Amino acid sequence: NAGVMQNPRHLVRRRGQEARLRCSPMKGHSHVYWYRQLPEEGLKFMVYLQKENIIDESGMPKERFSAEFPKEGPSILRIQQVVRGDSAAYFCASSPSDSRGQFFGPGTRLTVL
Amino acid sequence: RKEVEQDPGPFNVPEGATVAFNCTYSNSASQSFFWYRQDCRKEPKLLMSVYSSGNEDGRFTAQLNRASQYISLLIRDSKLSDSATYLCVVSGIGGGADGLTFGKGTHLIIQP
Numbered sequence: 393n394a395g396v397m398q399n400p401r402h403l404v405r406r407r408g409q410e411a412r413l414r415c416s417p418m419k420g421h422s423h424v425y426w427y428r429q430l431p432e433e434g435l436k437f438m439v440y441l442q443k444e445n446i447i448d449e450s451g452m453p454k455e456r457f458s459a460e461f462p463k464e465g466p467s468i469l470r471i472q473q474v475v476r477g478d479s480a481a482y483f484c485a486s487s488p489s490d491s492r493g494q495f496f497g498p499g500t501r502l503t504v505l
Numbered sequence: 506r507k508e509v510e511q512d513p514g515p516f517n518v519p520e521g522a523t524v525a526f527n528c529t530y531s532n533s534a535s536q537s538f539f540w541y542r543q544d545c546r547k548e549p550k551l552l553m554s555v556y557s558s559g560n561e562d563g564r565f566t567a568q569l570n571r572a573s574q575y576i577s578l579l580i581r582d583s584k585l586s587d588s589a590t591y592l593c594v595v596s597g598i599g600g601g602a603d604g605l606t607f608g609k610g611t612h613l614i615i616q617p
Contacts, residue, residue, distance in 0.1 A: 425604060434509075434592070435549065437604035448604060483548055485605075493539060494605060496548040 394419065396486050396497035397466075404503045411471040411478070413500045417486030424467045425494060426459060429481045441467060474504045508532065509608035511593050516613050522583050526611045528576045528593030538569055540578050541592040543610065549592055552578075580613075588615045 397416040405411050417424050426438040437451040441461035452459065456474075461467040471478055481501050485494035511528045518524045530538075538555035553560065555567040555576055566579040576593055590610040 427605075427607075434609040435605075435607040437606065440604050451604065481546075493551050493554060495551065498548050 396421075396484055396495055398482075398484050398497035398500050400500060401498060402501050402503070404505060405474045406505050407475055408473050411474050411502055411504075413469040413471075413482050413484075413502070414466040415469070415484030415486075415497055416466040417484075418488075418495055421486035421488050421495075423487045424461050425485045425487075426467075426469050427483045427485065427496075429483065429499075431480070435483060438469075471502075474502075476504050478502060479504045508606050509593055509595050511591075511608040511611050513609060514612040516611065517616055518583055518613065519616050520583060520585060523579065523581050524583055524613065525580075526578045526591055526593075526613075528578075528608055530574050530576070530593075530595045530606075532595075533571075533574060535574075535595045537596040538576055539594040539596075539605070540565075540567055540576075541594050541607075542589040543592055544589050549594075549607075552591070583615050585615050585617060588613055 396418055399414050403411055422442055424441045427435040428438055429435045439452050439459045440448040443461055444463050456472045458470045479502055481499045483499045484497045487494045509530050540552040541549040542552050543549045553562050553567055555569045557569050559568045564581045568577045580587055590612050592610045593608040595606045
Protein backbone atom coordinates (compact mmCIF):
# COMPACT_ATOMS: atom_id res chain seq x y z
CA ASN A 393 0.00 0.00 0.00
CA ALA A 394 1.70 3.14 -1.21
CA GLY A 395 1.90 5.97 1.28
CA VAL A 396 0.89 9.57 0.76
CA MET A 397 2.46 10.85 -2.45
CA GLN A 398 3.46 14.43 -3.04
CA ASN A 399 5.00 16.05 -6.07
CA PRO A 400 7.10 17.77 -6.89
CA ARG A 401 9.47 17.16 -4.00
CA HIS A 402 11.30 20.39 -4.73
CA LEU A 403 9.92 23.44 -6.50
CA VAL A 404 11.70 26.66 -7.34
CA ARG A 405 9.72 29.71 -8.38
CA ARG A 406 10.51 33.36 -8.95
CA ARG A 407 8.51 36.04 -7.18
CA GLY A 408 5.17 36.56 -8.88
CA GLN A 409 4.92 33.09 -10.40
CA GLU A 410 2.39 30.43 -9.47
CA ALA A 411 3.16 27.28 -7.50
CA ARG A 412 1.06 24.12 -7.75
CA LEU A 413 1.62 21.37 -5.22
CA ARG A 414 -0.01 17.97 -5.64
CA CYS A 415 -0.96 15.34 -3.09
CA SER A 416 -2.35 11.85 -3.58
CA PRO A 417 -3.66 10.39 -0.33
CA MET A 418 -3.13 6.83 0.80
CA LYS A 419 -5.45 4.32 -0.81
CA GLY A 420 -8.75 4.27 1.02
CA HIS A 421 -8.21 7.64 2.68
CA SER A 422 -10.81 10.27 1.89
CA HIS A 423 -9.56 13.09 4.13
CA VAL A 424 -6.68 15.33 3.08
CA TYR A 425 -4.91 18.00 5.12
CA TRP A 426 -2.25 20.54 4.13
CA TYR A 427 0.35 21.91 6.54
CA ARG A 428 3.18 24.40 6.15
CA GLN A 429 6.49 24.28 7.99
CA LEU A 430 8.61 27.40 7.91
CA PRO A 431 12.34 27.06 8.68
CA GLU A 432 12.92 26.43 12.39
CA GLU A 433 9.16 26.45 13.02
CA GLY A 434 6.54 23.86 13.82
CA LEU A 435 3.99 22.62 11.33
CA LYS A 436 0.96 24.85 10.91
CA PHE A 437 -2.42 23.58 9.75
CA MET A 438 -3.68 25.20 6.56
CA VAL A 439 -6.72 23.38 5.20
CA TYR A 440 -8.76 20.20 5.52
CA LEU A 441 -10.58 18.74 2.53
CA GLN A 442 -12.71 15.80 1.62
CA LYS A 443 -13.56 14.87 -1.95
CA GLU A 444 -14.92 17.98 -3.69
CA ASN A 445 -15.38 19.82 -0.40
CA ILE A 446 -13.33 22.19 1.72
CA ILE A 447 -14.20 21.33 5.30
CA ASP A 448 -11.95 23.76 7.16
CA GLU A 449 -9.69 26.43 5.68
CA SER A 450 -9.13 28.41 8.86
CA GLY A 451 -5.36 28.14 8.50
CA MET A 452 -5.15 29.35 4.92
CA PRO A 453 -3.89 32.86 4.20
CA LYS A 454 -6.77 34.99 2.96
CA GLU A 455 -5.17 35.84 -0.37
CA ARG A 456 -3.22 33.99 -3.05
CA PHE A 457 -3.71 30.52 -1.54
CA SER A 458 -6.34 28.02 -2.62
CA ALA A 459 -6.86 24.28 -2.34
CA GLU A 460 -9.01 21.69 -4.00
CA PHE A 461 -9.59 17.96 -3.87
CA PRO A 462 -11.50 16.99 -7.01
CA LYS A 463 -13.55 13.86 -7.48
CA GLU A 464 -10.82 12.43 -9.65
CA GLY A 465 -7.13 13.09 -9.21
CA PRO A 466 -4.91 14.50 -6.50
CA SER A 467 -5.48 17.35 -4.12
CA ILE A 468 -3.89 20.58 -5.30
CA LEU A 469 -2.54 23.44 -3.19
CA ARG A 470 -2.15 26.51 -5.37
CA ILE A 471 -0.18 29.60 -4.47
CA GLN A 472 -0.53 32.55 -6.81
CA GLN A 473 1.99 35.37 -7.15
CA VAL A 474 4.46 33.76 -4.79
CA VAL A 475 6.60 35.88 -2.47
CA ARG A 476 9.83 35.00 -0.66
CA GLY A 477 7.90 34.44 2.58
CA ASP A 478 6.10 31.51 0.94
CA SER A 479 9.36 29.54 0.94
CA ALA A 480 8.68 26.57 3.20
CA ALA A 481 8.05 22.85 3.30
CA TYR A 482 4.43 22.00 2.48
CA PHE A 483 3.22 18.70 3.84
CA CYS A 484 0.09 16.85 2.91
CA ALA A 485 -1.47 14.29 5.24
CA SER A 486 -4.36 11.89 4.83
CA SER A 487 -6.56 9.83 7.08
CA PRO A 488 -9.37 7.35 6.62
CA SER A 489 -12.79 8.50 7.65
CA ASP A 490 -12.74 6.69 10.95
CA SER A 491 -9.22 7.39 12.13
CA ARG A 492 -7.82 10.31 14.02
CA GLY A 493 -4.18 9.66 13.17
CA GLN A 494 -2.88 11.36 10.05
CA PHE A 495 -0.17 10.04 7.77
CA PHE A 496 2.13 12.48 6.07
CA GLY A 497 3.63 12.64 2.62
CA PRO A 498 7.31 13.49 2.05
CA GLY A 499 6.53 17.14 1.50
CA THR A 500 7.22 19.69 -1.21
CA ARG A 501 10.01 22.15 -0.50
CA LEU A 502 9.16 25.44 -2.16
CA THR A 503 11.89 27.98 -2.71
CA VAL A 504 10.96 31.43 -3.98
CA LEU A 505 13.83 33.35 -5.52
CA ARG B 506 0.34 31.35 25.57
CA LYS B 507 1.31 28.86 22.87
CA GLU B 508 -1.27 26.21 22.05
CA VAL B 509 1.19 23.32 22.39
CA GLU B 510 4.41 23.92 24.27
CA GLN B 511 7.51 21.74 24.40
CA ASP B 512 11.06 22.12 25.63
CA PRO B 513 13.07 22.41 22.39
CA GLY B 514 16.16 20.76 23.88
CA PRO B 515 18.44 19.42 22.61
CA PHE B 516 18.50 16.48 24.95
CA ASN B 517 21.86 14.71 24.73
CA VAL B 518 21.44 11.20 26.11
CA PRO B 519 23.81 8.20 26.15
CA GLU B 520 22.72 5.08 24.33
CA GLY B 521 20.74 2.75 26.58
CA ALA B 522 19.49 5.49 28.88
CA THR B 523 15.87 6.37 29.60
CA VAL B 524 14.63 9.77 28.49
CA ALA B 525 11.34 11.58 29.08
CA PHE B 526 9.73 14.48 27.25
CA ASN B 527 6.87 16.62 28.38
CA CYS B 528 4.37 18.79 26.62
CA THR B 529 1.56 21.08 27.73
CA TYR B 530 -1.45 22.22 25.75
CA SER B 531 -3.60 25.26 26.34
CA ASN B 532 -7.10 24.24 25.28
CA SER B 533 -8.97 21.97 27.66
CA ALA B 534 -11.38 21.08 24.85
CA SER B 535 -8.65 19.26 22.94
CA GLN B 536 -9.81 15.84 21.91
CA SER B 537 -6.98 13.70 20.60
CA PHE B 538 -3.30 13.51 21.38
CA PHE B 539 -0.32 12.07 19.54
CA TRP B 540 3.43 11.87 19.47
CA TYR B 541 5.09 12.14 16.07
CA ARG B 542 8.78 11.98 15.26
CA GLN B 543 10.44 13.98 12.54
CA ASP B 544 13.89 13.33 11.16
CA CYS B 545 15.85 16.18 9.63
CA ARG B 546 14.18 17.42 6.42
CA LYS B 547 11.71 14.52 6.47
CA GLU B 548 7.98 14.27 7.04
CA PRO B 549 6.50 13.71 10.51
CA LYS B 550 5.77 10.07 11.25
CA LEU B 551 3.13 8.95 13.71
CA LEU B 552 4.82 7.37 16.71
CA MET B 553 1.81 6.70 18.88
CA SER B 554 -1.56 7.99 19.99
CA VAL B 555 -1.89 9.01 23.63
CA TYR B 556 -4.78 7.81 25.77
CA SER B 557 -5.93 8.92 29.20
CA SER B 558 -5.22 5.48 30.63
CA GLY B 559 -1.64 5.63 29.35
CA ASN B 560 -0.33 3.35 26.67
CA GLU B 561 2.85 1.52 25.79
CA ASP B 562 4.37 0.43 22.51
CA GLY B 563 7.59 -1.47 22.97
CA ARG B 564 10.17 0.88 24.50
CA PHE B 565 7.80 3.86 24.28
CA THR B 566 5.25 4.86 26.92
CA ALA B 567 2.86 7.78 26.60
CA GLN B 568 0.80 9.39 29.33
CA LEU B 569 -1.95 12.00 29.29
CA ASN B 570 -3.10 14.09 32.23
CA ARG B 571 -6.23 15.96 31.17
CA ALA B 572 -6.58 17.81 34.46
CA SER B 573 -3.09 19.31 34.12
CA GLN B 574 -3.24 19.45 30.29
CA TYR B 575 0.04 17.63 30.17
CA ILE B 576 1.36 14.86 27.90
CA SER B 577 4.52 12.84 28.33
CA LEU B 578 6.63 10.40 26.34
CA LEU B 579 9.11 7.99 27.91
CA ILE B 580 11.72 6.16 25.86
CA ARG B 581 13.49 3.25 27.55
CA ASP B 582 16.77 1.65 26.46
CA SER B 583 17.36 4.40 23.91
CA LYS B 584 18.92 3.51 20.55
CA LEU B 585 21.02 5.62 18.22
CA SER B 586 18.11 5.46 15.75
CA ASP B 587 15.89 7.25 18.27
CA SER B 588 17.75 10.49 17.49
CA ALA B 589 15.11 12.78 15.99
CA THR B 590 12.76 15.62 16.82
CA TYR B 591 9.71 14.51 18.79
CA LEU B 592 6.53 16.44 18.11
CA CYS B 593 3.69 16.73 20.59
CA VAL B 594 0.46 16.95 18.62
CA VAL B 595 -3.08 17.81 19.65
CA SER B 596 -6.28 17.87 17.64
CA GLY B 597 -9.52 19.68 18.22
CA ILE B 598 -7.96 23.12 18.70
CA GLY B 599 -6.57 25.82 16.44
CA GLY B 600 -6.77 24.37 12.99
CA GLY B 601 -10.39 23.33 13.00
CA ALA B 602 -11.95 20.25 14.49
CA ASP B 603 -9.72 17.83 12.66
CA GLY B 604 -6.55 19.73 11.90
CA LEU B 605 -3.60 18.88 14.05
CA THR B 606 -1.79 21.47 16.16
CA PHE B 607 1.90 20.76 16.49
CA GLY B 608 4.41 21.76 19.10
CA LYS B 609 7.75 22.93 17.76
CA GLY B 610 9.31 19.68 18.87
CA THR B 611 11.96 18.41 21.25
CA HIS B 612 15.29 17.54 19.68
CA LEU B 613 16.82 14.28 20.96
CA ILE B 614 20.40 13.20 20.30
CA ILE B 615 21.43 9.71 21.39
CA GLN B 616 25.17 9.47 21.83
CA PRO B 617 27.14 6.23 21.45
